[in-house]
Amino acid sequence: MVKAPAACTRTVGPRQGSKQLSKEKRQHQIDEGISIDKLHKLHRRNVSAWNMKRLMKIIWFETLTTIDEQIKQAIGEGDLSATHIRSEYESQMAAKKIFHNVAKHRSRYIYLADLMHFMRQEEAIKAMDHFEGGQEYNRISKRSLKNWMVNAFRERKALALTLNDTKIAVSTLNQTTNVVGGIIVFVLWLFILSIATTNFLVFLSSPFLVAIIVLGDALKSIFEAIVFLFVMHPFDVGDRCEIEEVQVVVEEMNILTTVFLQYDNLKIYYPNNILATIPIMNFYRSPDMGEGIDFYIHVATPVKLAVMKEIIRRYITNKKEHWYPGAMVVLRDVDETNKLKVSIWLCHTLNFHDMGIRYVRRELVLQELVKVLKDLDIEYQMLPLDVNVRNAPPIESTRMPTTWNYS
Numbered sequence: 001m002v003k004a005p006a007a008c009t010r011t012v013g014p015r016q017g018s019k020q021l022s023k024e025k026r027q028h029q030i031d032e033g034i035s036i037d038k039l040h041k042l043h044r045r046n047v048s049a050w051n052m053k054r055l056m057k058i059i060w061f062e063t064l065t066t067i068d069e070q071i072k073q074a075i076g077e078g079d080l081s082a083t084h085i086r087s088e089y090e091s092q093m094a095a096k097k098i099f100h101n102v103a104k105h106r107s108r109y110i111y112l113a114d115l116m117h118f119m120r121q122e123e124a125i126k127a128m129d130h131f132e133g134g135q136e137y138n139r140i141s142k143r144s145l146k147n148w149m150v151n152a153f154r155e156r157k158a159l160a161l162t163l164n165d166t167k168i169a170v171s172t173l174n175q176t177t178n179v180v181g182g183i184i185v186f187v188l189w190l191f192i193l194s195i196a197t198t199n200f201l202v203f204l205s206s207p208f209l210v211a212i213i214v215l216g217d218a219l220k221s222i223f224e225a226i227v228f229l230f231v232m233h234p235f236d237v238g239d240r241c242e243i244e245e246v247q248v249v250v251e252e253m254n255i256l257t258t259v260f261l262q263y264d265n266l267k268i269y270y271p272n273n274i275l276a277t278i279p280i281m282n283f284y285r286s287p288d289m290g291e292g293i294d295f296y297i298h299v300a301t302p303v304k305l306a307v308m309k310e311i312i313r314r315y316i317t318n319k320k321e322h323w324y325p326g327a328m329v330v331l332r333d334v335d336e337t338n339k340l341k342v343s344i345w346l347c348h349t350l351n352f353h354d355m356g357i358r359y360v361r362r363e364l365v366l367q368e369l370v371k372v373l374k375d376l377d378i379e380y381q382m383l384p385l386d387v388n389v390r391n392a393p394p395i396e397s398t399r400m401p402t403t404w405n406y407s
Contacts (some may be wrong), residue, residue, distance in 0.1 A: 088150050095149035099142050109139035135321045151354075158238025165237060166169040169229060172255055204231035225256050232276065239284040240353045243270070284353040288324070291362060293344040295369070297378050298336065304376045305342075311372050315365075316346060322361045324349060327382075338383050344369075 085091050100120070103110045115124035128134035132144040187204075212219070235241055239250045241260075248260035248268060258275060260268040283289075297305075309329040314325040324347040333341040344363070352358050375381070 003139040068338045077390075085153055088153060091149040091153040092146045095146040096142070098149075099145050109141055110145070111139050129321075132321060136319070153305055154238070158236065161237040162253070169253070169255050173226065176389075221271070221273040222256065224276055228272045228276040229253065229255060235282050235284075239282055240355070241283065243275070246276065283351050286351045286353075289351045291346045291348060291358075291364070291367070293331075293365065295342055296335070296339045296380055297373075298381050299338050299343060300381075301340070301341055301378050304378055305331065305340075308372055308376055308378065312344060312369065315368050319364075322349060322364075323347060336383065339380065 019277070034118075049172065083096055088309050102114050104114060107114075110126055111236070112121075112128060115127060118124075119127065128138065128140065131140045131148055134144070144380055175338065190200075235250050237250050237253060241250065243260070246268075248262055250258065251261045251267065252259040255352065257269050257271055260270065262268060289322065312329050313327055316323045317325055327347070328345040330343055331340060332343050335341060344365070350357065
């Protein structure tokens with residue numbers, strides 16, 4: 001009877017185990033790849049054998065293509081029009097594709113490490129700050145990326161419309177100048193060839209003098225409109241403006257008139273010579289604008305006022321992507337001996353060109369303010385009223401309760 005040998009076991013020492021772990025770690029780093037920031041720092045004089053091995057593995061087993069090459073491979077060389085975004089829906093679809101290409105598989109956000117695969121760390125941090133929630137949470141959601149793409153498409157569309165309207169206006173002005181220049185050249189040609197006589201010039205200039213007298217105001221309006229459109233140029237297509245206390249958006253610019261859209265898509269036509277004489281407030285060209293919120297509290301709550309100020313300031317400071325630091329919460333007035341008027345003065349990180357975003361941010365501050373007032377039990381109370389009824393007429397109704405005293 002032969003006894004089976006015992007199972008052979010191999011004991012791994014601590015040094016061999018650490019070598020094995022280090023080898024697995026290096027293999028993981030090879031599979032992970034090299035970030036774009038490290039790739040820019042590599043040079044033929046300082047590259048190590050380790051980094052060279054990683055680069056060789058990437059070149060051998062990976063497909064290195066630029067974004068342009070990937071687009072051309074997907075749509076073909078000739079159909080370049082398929083890469084143009086022509087609507088807000090296409091911009092949202094493009095944002096969706098970008099999100100899935102940049103973010104990790106099944107990830108809900110794009111993190112800084114994901115962006116560093118395509119750009120340097122400094123550029124990735126700057127790019128992160130352009131998106132909603134990027135500066136506060138260091139991540140980009142799909143919704144914020146879609147909103148950014150839609151806003152970029154709108155600005156690009158507005159710029160294209162501005163250039164198109166300017167091109168049409170310049171073309172019309174060029175044709176008018178050519179006609180006037182042709183007439184002047186024709187008259188000079190008659191003078192040079194001694195064809196023009198005094199009677200002929202009088203006959204030729206009479207219609208022009210009559211036209212100048214009759215159409216003098218119209219010619220003046222055209223000149224003022226040209227100066228307003230090309231010299232003053234207070235707005236472009238897509239700008240939000242306030243004209244005569246009405247907020248409008250510039251829709252179309254012509255030589256004589258400008259078309260505006262009201263909040264309900266009502267078109268308003270303004271002559272340019274009239275616009276040259278009235279003040280125009282342009283929200284798009286304005287710097288980052290301020291916001292004010294006023295509310296009243298009872299006069300008996302000055303003790304809790306300091307706590308309320310601190311909570312509101314802390315909330316605004318944490319919302320760095322919405323508000324600049326240094327918000328002020330001040331006690332302004334005492335009204336009717338029972339009301340304290342409190343004001344919150346903030347500064348947006350944007351202007352009021354997009355009114356929707358402005359009121360969304362304002363709503364968040366108001367919600368936080370209501371929450372603070374409820375938590376601190378701060379309320380407003382009316383003054384007590386002393387009501388005295390004298391010489392009341394006798395009550396003769398049969399529908400009064402029997403327990404009431406009529407005397």
